[in-house]
Amino acid sequence: MDKIVIEGGRPLEGVVKISGAKNAVLPILAATLLTRGRNILEGVPKVRDVVTMIQLLKSLGAEVESSSSEKIILDTSCAENPEAPYDLVSTMRASCLVLGPLLAKLGRARVSLPGGCAIGARPIDLHIKGLESMGAKVWLEQGYVHGVVDGLKGTQFYFDTVSVTGTANLMMAASLAAGKTILENAAKEPEVVFLADILNQSGAKIEGQGTDMITIEGVSSLKPIECRIFPDRIEAGTYMIAAAITQGDVLIENCIPHHVEPITLKLQEAQVDVEVEKSSIRVRGGRFLSAVNAKTHPYPGFPTDIQAQFMALMTLSRGQSIIMEKIFENRFMHVAELKRMGADISLDGHTAIIKGVQSLSGARLMATDLRASASLVLAALAAKGQSIISRVYHIDRGYVSMEKKLSALGARIKRVK
Ligand code: EPZ
Secondary structure (H helix, E strand, O other), X not given: OOEEEEEOOOOOEEEEEOOEXXXXXXXXXXXXXXXXXXXXXXXXXXXXXXHHHHHHHHHHOOEEEOOOOOOEEEEOOOOOOOEEOHHHHOOOHHHHHHHHHHHHHHOEEEEEOOOOEOOEOOOOXXXXXXXXXXOOEEEEEOOEEEEEOOOOEOOEEEOOOOOHHHHHHHHHHHHOOEOEEEEEOOOXXXXXXXXXXXXXXXXXXXXXXXXXXXXXXXXXXEOOOEEEOOEOHHHXXXXXXXXXXXXXXXXXXXXXXXXXHHHHHHHXXXXXXXXXXXXXXEEEOOOOOEOOOEEEOOOOOEOHHHHHHHHHHHOOOEOEEEEEOOOOOOOOHHHHHHHHOOOEEEEEOOEEEEEOOOOOXXXXXXXXOHHHHHHHHHHHHHOEOEEEEEOOHHHHOOOOOHHHHHHHOOOEEEEEO
């Protein structure tokens, strides 16, 4: 298992280029099941979750032309296998995104129930209820979700909880259903809007994306997808915080400032100097960092995927910061590790109270989930002395070459076997 070794205490300086958005490309890859012909995706981030999704599509029968690092060409016309196997799904929850497309394409699906993960149970009850409301018969058997339907039908479905992949799954299924579907309390994340726009380019009839009510008029078929994946707002936010926590000066290139607005505003509230340009953001961290509160919320609120990274920053602020995690039931796995570096954090249910300290000290750390790992890397970059982070495969799920990008910014970081 690889480890990452970091000598902290150096300000990051220079330019970092943001890669394609993991959470945008995963639903688009699943959506290729809805089309017939050669799909071409550019700007694809080569992260582990993308490799897993491609393996999954291959196991369903898709023909994937191996191509250059950021381009994928695949044809799912002859994908006839309805089964998404446990060994693939168990490593990536987003595999559940093939459920809707398989029911739309084949009228049947057998998808292993995604295991829970460190941050919570991650149920897909809303995905299932939505597909049942479209006429599918869905049942659980031996850890698999089984679905059969003789033609999906349009429906009116209300999400009890805002669900990003739930919205994506039902939107994809509804694209080829008979009649009209209305999704209420739908997710407004940019990745959901992007999926709707790309499906529309392939002939779907979707309106209202980006609002909490999305309307889909089913069509009989969709043309192949051709698109360029937009930049990853969570990767961008992570590097913005890296600049702030190391009191550095970093230009984040190839990002969409509007997508990271909640993060920009929160950093500015903490007295971090953030300059927003058309497609880049410059972040300079000063010596004075105000303690600010944050509460995670579906887009356009403060993103839960940035909560752990922001908490690392607040451990070095002046004063007390209160961070509430309102989306997931257990997304504080980074707290114990940060405390081992000298952070002063106390937990009360879904609330963390952080009292700023003068400095953190390097330590041996263990990554538990994707964003908690990023939080530990940021803390280690700012800490005095050496940190060694194990189980870094979590980082590889969602960040392209993190240690290379950080080294290019002057960090003393290396990956060791
Ligand atoms: C997506 O997960 C992202 N993953 C997550 O990013 C992100 O943290 C999350 O949205 C919230 O923004 C992808 O897009 C691949 P949800 P998703 O369904 O869709 C509950 C990362 O770090 N819920 O919006 O799985 C659920 O338990 C990952 O890149 C149900 O109860 O999240 C959670 O409490 C981590 N029943 C809340 O809703 C359901 O059927 C939001 O979950 C579905 C969800």
